[in-house]
Amino acid sequence: MQGPTSTLFLVIATLSCLVNAAPQDLSFRVRAYLQSQGVNASVPSTAYAPQTNGANRGGDLNIALTCGILNAYRDINLVTPRDGQIYTVQAQQHWSPTAWGHPNCIFEPSTTREVQFFVGLLGITGSTYAIRSGGHSPFKGFASTDRGVLLSMHKMKGVDYDAQSETVRLAMGNTWGEVYGNLTQYNRIVVGGRLPDVGMALVSGGMCRPSRYPGLCIPDISQTQANAFSAGGLSHYSNEKGFAGDNVVNFEMVLADGRLINANATSNSDLWWAMKAGQNNFGVTTHITTKAYPMGAVWGGIRVWNSSQIDAISEAFAEYQREGQLDTKSSIIPDLVPTNGTIFITLVYFAPVTTRPKSFDAFYRIPAISDDSRPHPNFLDLISVGPAQVVPRFSYGFSNLYLDNSTTYRDVMRLCAQQSEKMKRVNGGTQVLIPQPISKSMVDYASQSGGRPQTLQPRAQLWMNMSWGWNLAKDDAYVYALIKETYDKVDRLTKSRGVYDPYIFLNDALPGQKVLRSYGAESFARMQGISRKYDPTQMFQKQVPGGFKLD
Numbered sequence: 088m089q090g091p092t093s094t095l096f097l098v099i100a101t102l103s104c105l106v107n108a109a110p111q112d113l114s115f116r117v118r119a120y121l122q123s124q125g126v127n128a129s130v131p132s133t134a135y136a137p138q139t140n141g142a143n144r145g146g147d148l149n150i151a152l153t154c155g156i157l158n159a160y161r162d163i164n165l166v167t168p169r170d171g172q173i174y175t176v177q178a179q180q181h182w183s184p185t186a187w188g189h190p191n192c193i194f195e196p197s198t199t200r201e202v203q204f205f206v207g208l209l210g211i212t213g214s215t216y217a218i219r220s221g222g223h224s225p226f227k228g229f230a231s232t233d234r235g236v237l238l239s240m241h242k243m244k245g246v247d248y249d250a251q252s253e254t255v256r257l258a259m260g261n262t263w264g265e266v267y268g269n270l271t272q273y274n275r276i277v278v279g280g281r282l283p284d285v286g287m288a289l290v291s292g293g294m295c296r297p298s299r300y301p302g303l304c305i306p307d308i309s310q311t312q313a314n315a316f317s318a319g320g321l322s323h324y325s326n327e328k329g330f331a332g333d334n335v336v337n338f339e340m341v342l343a344d345g346r347l348i349n350a351n352a353t354s355n356s357d358l359w360w361a362m363k364a365g366q367n368n369f370g371v372t373t374h375i376t377t378k379a380y381p382m383g384a385v386w387g388g389i390r391v392w393n394s395s396q397i398d399a400i401s402e403a404f405a406e407y408q409r410e411g412q413l414d415t416k417s418s419i420i421p422d423l424v425p426t427n428g429t430i431f432i433t434l435v436y437f438a439p440v441t442t443r444p445k446s447f448d449a450f451y452r453i454p455a456i457s458d459d460s461r462p463h464p465n466f467l468d469l470i471s472v473g474p475a476q477v478v479p480r481f482s483y484g485f486s487n488l489y490l491d492n493s494t495t496y497r498d499v500m501r502l503c504a505q506q507s508e509k510m511k512r513v514n515g516g517t518q519v520l521i522p523q524p525i526s527k528s529m530v531d532y533a534s535q536s537g538g539r540p541q542t543l544q545p546r547a548q549l550w551m552n553m554s555w556g557w558n559l560a561k562d563d564a565y566v567y568a569l570i571k572e573t574y575d576k577v578d579r580l581t582k583s584r585g586v587y588d589p590y591i592f593l594n595d596a597l598p599g600q601k602v603l604r605s606y607g608a609e610s611f612a613r614m615q616g617i618s619r620k621y622d623p624t625q626m627f628q629k630q631v632p633g634g635f636k637l638d
Contacts, residue, residue, distance in 0.1 A: 117156070182223045189234065202243075338374075396430060
């Protein structure tokens with residue numbers, strides 16, 4: 088039997104003809120496809136029926152047939168429940184167990200051609216599937232599936248720097264550590280994730296940010312490559328160079344019919360615009376090319392306080408945004424942990440300084456428990472620290488507010504800390520507040536990069552991630568309700584102060600929050616039109632149900 092590499096062009100051509108033909112019986116179309124591949128067309132579709140969650144129902148037979156076809160290609164990486172522990176490990180490679188699913192099979196392409204083969208095949212079978220890059224979303228069904236097919240991109244590797252164009256081409260299977268590590272030889276950096284072990288695709292490991300403080304789990308909200316580039320993407324380097332999506336010069340994408348196209352400023356430019364914050368609504372991204380900037384030594388580290396300083400820290404956030412953040416080489420990411428009694432702030436300064444930058448004066452006036460800030464030879468060295476203890480389940484919600492001259496920041500933190508008391512009834516209950524200061528320079532950068540779907544107000548704001556951790560699945564419903572209750576209360580408070588902003592950051596949003604509509608009616612309608620143009624069968628709305636959709 089021929090493998091997919093030697094016959095791939097024939098496969099794509101055959102699929103294209105079948106998809107565009109007049110409606111025919113599915114079995115005929117599939118048999119024609121199998122015959123074109125030299126596969127035994129008599130293989131029963133039930134041979135690969137789901138082995139979890141009960142018997143086949145409805146479209147599951149199509150899914151089983153899809154997995155059977157994929158399994159026929161022995162040089163394609165496919166994992167099924169029959170693989171036992173290997174299947175379990177691969178199916179559960181997610182940031183939080185709240186996202187675990189039970190896919191019928193897991194397809195692991197290592198080449199763009201294989202992705203084209205997969206997407207074209209599912210265009211015939213109509214099977215539902217999920218796309219997993221890093222498995223970072225904690226929400227069930229976003230990058231996981233029950234009884235569907237899981238497309239896991241973790242074998243798609245490659246970091247190719249081009250000195251002439253000062254760009255780097257990244258496959259969707261890298262971790263940020265692999266990207267940053269590769270670029271250190273060129274003294275370059277990209278606008279990307281804030282932690283090295285977060286997957287640009289599937290990576291093993293836990294759900295916590297690296298920490299030198301044993302026993303504390305700090306939720307890792309740094310993006311996978313997929314979400315960093317197709318959900319806007321907040322980076323330590325954003326204060327100077329905008330969001331990750333702003334820096335993408337080309338998306339390589341497989342469309343619903345199996346075609347590979349480029350989306351950039353001159354080719355399919357409308358899709359390029361939409362993909363900067365459009366998630367999985369248009370196609371499967373295999374590679375991106377993004378700007379790579381000169382970067383050598385940096386300064387930074389983690390400064391720690393007792394939570395009794397929460398009021399002072401809240402006021403320091405406002406002072407930093409009014410003054411310190413005007414220095415675009417500076418960046419912070421705070422973690423306020425009321426349930427642990429601790430406050431952590433990671434400080435980063437993108438310059439080879441040897442003493443503390445004045446940008447962070449607001450935080451250094453507050454007495455701290457510890458501080459490991461120092462010069463580092465490169466950014467990867469700064470963000471590479473030991474792992475923390477894992478809290479099994481995590482989730483989060485989002486609220487956005489403007490910087491003002493009142494006590495709003497302080498009152499928001501107090502409100503959230505009060506809500507954390509309700510986690511005492513939950514086994515392992517943890518709350519972590521991650522108020523992310525967004526500068527006007529981050530918002531304005533879009534004007535230099537071809538625009539973006541999000542309609543952001545050109546003023547300083549605070550993107551408020553409210554993360555919650557717990558141990559037991561029986562508490563899921565209670566915690567999700569508490570998350571919603573908390574961001575609703577924060578929204579009511581900020582609306583009463585006149586500082587509420589309706590924009591919702593996709594990477595920090597809870598299902599049910601209207602993320603894509605928060606971009607504004609005009610942007611949302613434009614994205615819907617682009618979806619219909621590049622995905623006329625609406626595969627990525629119907630067959631890929633996970634994520635925030637264009638409905």
